[in-house]
Amino acid sequence: MKLLASILTAWASVQVGMTMTVAFQPQPQPIRKRSSSSSSSSSQLHLKTYDASAVSGCKQVTVIGGTGFVGSKVCELLVAQGVDVTSVSKSGSYKSSVNDSSDDESWTSKVTWNAADLLTADESTIDAAIGSPNAIISCLGVIGNDSTILKQGNGDANCAAFASAAKSNKLNRAIYVSVSSEVVACQDSWLPEFFKGYFDGKAMAEACALDAVDGDSTKVCLVKPSFIYGGDKFGLIPPRVTSDYGSFIEELLSLGVFNFLADITPGLIKVALRAPSSVEAVAGACVDAALGDSDSSGKTLEGCVEINEASGQPPATGLTDAVEWVKEKTGEVVEFTKEEVIPKVLAKVEEIQKASKK
Template sequence: MASFLFFNAVPSLPSSRTTAAFRTRPTSHFQNRFGVRCSYAEVTERDDSNPATIDVVADVKTERVVVLGGNGFVGSAICKAAVAKGIEVISLSRSGRPTYPSSWVEQVNWVAGDVFYVNWDEVLVGATAVISTLGGIGSEEQMKRINGEANVVAVNAAKDYGVPKFVLISVHDYNLPSFLLSSGYFTGKRKAESEVLSKYPNSGVVLRPGFIYGKRRVDGFEIPLDLVGEPLERILRATENFTKPLSSLPASDLLLAPPVSVDDVALAAINAISDDDFFGIFTIEQIKEAAEKVKV
């Protein structure tokens, strides 16, 4: 006779807050564990034979990632990278499914919706991580809403649904003076960062890239930002020993912060959801390092 026992081990999140880049913590993935118990009776001429029991226990880990803004420049790169790693992907964006054909597009579950009004049951149930690329430029109120409030809503929804990890694509501060960082764009981003690190102190990730380059699609056209970003990144990295003394000057990073490939940002986000020791705030250099881990 064979009997099957199934049970779930769901991790709990610590409540203390930290903004450090690397810490050690228990695994943050949902783990489905199943035990198989097989019982058999030995066939002999004796009537008092004792049954024997064999227990087999195995751990199975699966990733189910929700990408907010998955149809955008950075979001689509993250979706593509996740699919390549065999991760189940759900994208939530107002525009829904991309119009251009690609094999990876077919493997993403595209949901059209707004984070302020979406039915979270459709996207967050069973998710192991949320990656938010929400952000934009506009009026002060618009920037506070999309960069800040929209992400705050998403963070709290993820927390309510028991999603163990949240990754936010934020922005480098470029060493700007405080009066420039008071704009709606930066205040919105920092508000979102604070919410991530508060609700996910030991599993929340904030990536702060500078200028992101790659092939960006706008209204059906492809803008090759990599033609400018890639050579500029190489030049700045080759001369960083000479320009380093200038880094303390206000707003110096507007010229000196190296651009980051959209593929590196995507791979760093993938590393964030797969590495349990990866949480906190990550700089441009740390984003590159995290991307290299996934490339290997």
């Protein structure tokens, strides 16, 4: 119980810290393939199958923030579906870490990596970078402590991208990775005043996504996770936990008792008690909104359950895997004790008894 309490305390600290960290820009993040020895299935890739006509009808997709943590996974999933993918980011290039040198990243050669500063570039530069997509997926987000920068990075930058994508009149879907409504509800009483710029920017981007498809809400999908985990490294800026740890927390907080507690608790406590989403699930939900049937768009995906359902991800098994690992290791200890330790102890006792009789 002490171990469980420690894990939950650490998780709560990560969740609260996520909203209080210093400013950062999305950085290139590696897409890590899980080895066969890994126990957690939450981060394993589960590709949905789409009708060929649906894919052909959405042949070109532009991903905003495609070099980032979520965006790069979106690009990889789209390539796997045979879609022409263009990534637009400030850096313009995908860079994997040295820890991924053994992973297959051939998909990166099938993405067009374009660089554009959506806040400073002129319209023609932005238009050239974004192209004429059938769908646009924005994973662009900025956090920090300057309200103006927050509003510009989350609002103005995304609005410029959505407006550009709409110019070709080919745009059929607009997808945006926003923020959980329960996090938004914390802004008045739980968060510093400068976060108003963050939430105002997010609201602007959501409105611009709708404008990009002429106000047709059936062509817009908003993906709203509380916290996104993934990869094999912990991080502080931005806050991030590994796939194994995140999967453990996701399964744990998906239990009925924690859902009940989250429902009745306020503010950031509620947020900390909500199950997080894997990066694969968030990316998969974005891809489904772009390539799926009409029911896949025109909705807001709030939280882990809805995001997992849309992406086709199975429930997390991190907690179950951890319990099985403990049982396995306990069994190994018992067997070792029976086969190695006890015989040696008995032999030593017998040796001592014989020596004492002499």
